Amino acid sequence: xxxVLQMAFLPLTDVAVLxxxxxxxxxxxxxxxxxxxxxxxxxxxxxxxxxGQVQAAQMLAPLAVAVTLGLSQQPAALAAPYKxxxxxxxxxxxxxxxxxxxxxxxxxxxDPLGTAHDFAAAxxxxxxxxxxxxxxxxxxHAIMVRYWLASAGIDPDRDVVLRVxxxxxxxxxxxxxxxxxxxxxxxxxSAAVNAGLAxxxxxxxxxxxxGVEKVLAFRQDWLDANPExxxxxxxxxxxxxxxxxxPAHHEALAELLASPRYVDLPAELIARALSGxxxxxxxxxxxxxxxxxxxxxxATGFPWRSxxxxxxxxxxxxxxxxxxxxxxxxxxxxxxxxxxxRALADSGLPMPGASMxxxxxxxxxxxxxxxxxxxxxxPDRFFDGRIFDPDQIEDFLREFAMRR
Amino acid sequence: xxIVIIDDSGLRATVLEEGLREAGYDDIHIVPPHGxxxxxxxxxxxxxxxxxxGSPSRDTLEExxxxxxxxxxxxxxxVDQSDDAMIGAAIDAGVSAYVVDGLRKERVKPVLELAVRxxxxxxxxxxxxxxxxxxxxxxxxxxxxxxxxxxxRGLAEQEAYALLRSSAMNQGKKIVDxxxxxxxxxxxxxxxx
Numbered sequence: 001x002x003x004v005l006q007m008a009f010l011p012l013t014d015v016a017v018l019x020x021x022x023x024x025x026x027x028x029x030x031x032x033x034x035x036x037x038x039x040x041x042x043x044x045x046x047x048x049x050x051x052g053q054v055q056a057a058q059m060l061a062p063l064a065v066a067v068t069l070g071l072s073q074q075p076a077a078l079a080a081p082y083k084x085x086x087x088x089x090x091x092x093x094x095x096x097x098x099x100x101x102x103x104x105x106x107x108x109x110x111d112p113l114g115t116a117h118d119f120a121a122a123x124x125x126x127x128x129x130x131x132x133x134x135x136x137x138x139x140x141h142a143i144m145v146r147y148w149l150a151s152a153g154i155d156p157d158r159d160v161v162l163r164v165x166x167x168x169x170x171x172x173x174x175x176x177x178x179x180x181x182x183x184x185x186x187x188x189x190s191a192a193v194n195a196g197l198a199x200x201x202x203x204x205x206x207x208x209x210x211g212v213e214k215v216l217a218f219r220q221d222w223l224d225a226n227p228e229x230x231x232x233x234x235x236x237x238x239x240x241x242x243x244x245x246x247p248a249h250h251e252a253l254a255e256l257l258a259s260p261r262y263v264d265l266p267a268e269l270i271a272r273a274l275s276g277x278x279x280x281x282x283x284x285x286x287x288x289x290x291x292x293x294x295x296x297x298x299a300t301g302f303p304w305r306s307x308x309x310x311x312x313x314x315x316x317x318x319x320x321x322x323x324x325x326x327x328x329x330x331x332x333x334x335x336x337x338x339x340x341x342r343a344l345a346d347s348g349l350p351m352p353g354a355s356m357x358x359x360x361x362x363x364x365x366x367x368x369x370x371x372x373x374x375x376x377x378x379p380d381r382f383f384d385g386r387i388f389d390p391d392q393i394e395d396f397l398r399e400f401a402m403r404r
Numbered sequence: 405x406x407i408v409i410i411d412d413s414g415l416r417a418t419v420l421e422e423g424l425r426e427a428g429y430d431d432i433h434i435v436p437p438h439g440x441x442x443x444x445x446x447x448x449x450x451x452x453x454x455x456x457x458g459s460p461s462r463d464t465l466e467e468x469x470x471x472x473x474x475x476x477x478x479x480x481x482x483v484d485q486s487d488d489a490m491i492g493a494a495i496d497a498g499v500s501a502y503v504v505d506g507l508r509k510e511r512v513k514p515v516l517e518l519a520v521r522x523x524x525x526x527x528x529x530x531x532x533x534x535x536x537x538x539x540x541x542x543x544x545x546x547x548x549x550x551x552x553x554x555x556x557r558g559l560a561e562q563e564a565y566a567l568l569r570s571s572a573m574n575q576g577k578k579i580v581d582x583x584x585x586x587x588x589x590x591x592x593x594x595x596x597x
Contacts, residue, residue, distance in 0.1 A: 041460050044459075047500070051491060051495045073480065074480075074482070163464070164466075165463065
């Protein structure tokens with residue numbers, strides 16, 4: 001009998017794996033019917049998951065950690081056994097603001113550290129604090145833009161205004177002059193560039209080469225009570241993810257996501273992130289960014305506990321949570337590599353042998369130890385060259401000049 | 405108790421406000437979620453904020469509740485987390501309520517219950533309105549198809565309708581779908597009308 005699973009999502013390109021699992025029959029092959037519930041705001045998506053209106057959701061990885069730690073309304077233990085995407089964000093600013101930055105877009109995007117310092121100068125030239133839209137306090141975008149700004153001595157809580165608004169409202173807010181720029185998942189940055197309202201200032205992939213983005217989140221009690229359904233869903237998603245990563249499918253994928261049921265923006269805008277050809281300023285040739293968004297390769301779906309801890313370290317850094325061992329352990333436990341391994345044991349996918357690794361230490365593609373098959377991890381460096389050792393959170397945090 | 409309703413839809417907010425006033429609450433304000441609504445809300449210092457669960461402005465509002473210095477007391481969604489039935493009803497009805505810390509649950513519960521009833525009533529009104537609109541659009545489509553049949557086949561109006569109905573029954577379709585197919589075919593064939 002086909003089992004119906006309800007899942008909530010936001011209109012973003014990285015809903016791709018869920019959409020394809022449903023539309024290309026991967027879920028059906030596993031005896032699952034996926035009912036995708038479109039929501040506008042992360043608060044609504046969170047509540048639908050926490051209060052049981054849906055069984056799973058496409059969630060910002062930091063939000064899953066924050067809900068579990070009781071930082072975002074009703075506390076609930078969430079579990080993320082699968083990452084839906086890596087990378088895919090873009091910081092865009094109004095052209096008038098970007099005038100003070102390096103005009104050559106290739107050079108600007110290739111040098112995030114230099115651009116961060118230019119950004120500091122641009123704030124000085126701006127008539128007031130620039131207002132930067134972020135999609136949520138507990139988003140990978142907010143964490144990334146804070147990390148990047150702070151590297152140039154810009155205090156994200158003092159020198160700029162971070163304003164929260166859902167991704168699908170960003171372009172209209174630019175048009176209305178309510179924000180001077182924003183960082184959001186695609187295709188919203190491309191939509192703003194395409195409308196001539198903004199140009200690209202930084203690309204997520206150049207800030208952290210393998211940045212954790214969306215996870216598939218469940219309530220932990222539901223996950224524990226439904227191991228068989230969970231495993232079938234993960235198998236369907238792994239096959240859907242491989243389909244999404246295949247360049248031969250990018251055009252069809254862009255068309256699918258363009259539908260009003262999903263993102264409801266032109267396929268041409270959605271295709272830019274999929275193919276890694278980013279138009280950074282209206283009317284200019286695209287900049288190549290081949291790792292702009294990953295779905296499957298390099299075991300993208302594998303939820304490294306060290307990545308949950310990296311997120312946690314940044315929440316501690318900005319004073320959003322107080323560090324102690326017990327809290328760190330609860331944050332790490334949100335990511336569930338054990339469930340990933342159980343579900344995909346027979347899938348033929350290369351399976352990492354460890355659950356934690358150093359983050360930011362891979363400079364060039366590197367083969368790693370696996371239980372089966374060859375797994376090559378892509379470069380995962382942070383633009384400032386820092387390396388995160390999940391066993392040394394206190395030392396890592398002490399290195400930051402700017403922290404709370 | 406000061407209650408602020410954040411809502412785009414004039415109608416839903418009015419339906420809710422009327423209900424609250426009838427129940428004896430008189431310190432009620434409606435704030436549309438545009439522009440500097442967060443600053444307005446801060447000045448009002450509400451005890452309870454009611455809004456549509458699906459409102460895109462909830463992320464903005466929650467961020468404000470988290471960082472605001474003007475609001476002395478923290479605000480959380482739903483006051484009594486132990487009342488699962490109440491929360492379930494609110495979520496199903498699409499109500500989200502932010503309540504200041506320290507407000508007794510006996511005082512908040514009737515407000516929430518009322519909001520749930522009014523949101524449900526509004527949703528019913530909305531769906532009845534949608535149905536009425538659909539019915540009107542359907543009737544127009546069927547009228548056009550009838551006109552085509554009357555014109556092309558020289559039928560009387562009742563005969564044209566009977567033909568549409570029997571075709572629909574034979575094909576297991578709705579009359580409006582058969583009518584739409586006929587109109588499309590007629591347009592493709594340059595049949596005018």
